[in-house]
Amino acid sequence: DAGVTQSPTHLIKTRGQQVTLRCSPKSGHDTVSWYQQALGQGPQFIFQYYEEEERQRGNFPDRFSGHQFPNYSSELNVNALLLGDSALYLCASSLELEQFFGPGTRLTVL
């Protein structure tokens, strides 16, 4: 079992650009959640996908959007990047209550 995988590992963008991050869930998991973790902070919930629908959302602007595919993999898109979007982006997959995290994508916005 490969566990949760994310790509890319690192990414550098400039302000105003758009970025897409990808996540493949653990085998058998049907729910994917995305988190933003700034330095020194705990992960902040962005949104959760289940059956290709956004099921719930945290306090993030509409610049943050996502998608889930029929194979349960997911993408996180961020438009009009700001310096403050620099963070570690974590994907977590779950079947019931337990969540398992991927290695994350480190996004740096210059």
Place this chain on the structure above:
Amino acid sequence: EDKVVQSPLSLVVHEGDTVTLNCSYEVTNFRSLLWYKQEKKAPTFLFMLTSSGIEKKSGRLSSILDKKELFSILNITATQTGDSAIYLCAVGSGGYQKVTFGTGTKLQVIP
């Protein structure tokens, strides 16, 4: 708004010491409390607690939940340098298990 508070924020101990990390929460429709260890990148799952008063154990780590007082503790006995990490407490709530994290406790174990 759901809230999870961890204490202390950071801790330095010597190898062999026992440490207790605290987590208190205020959430609507509690479903579970989760503990994670984060070293470099991905938080790794330690425990999930859903019932009050039942201790979960894994080696030198143990955790217990008090749903009446809305807190949990994570104990680490006979600490080792490999225990140095950030320990995150998270609470799942609501029908779809929205997970709210605390800011973490940074533990440093020195030889």
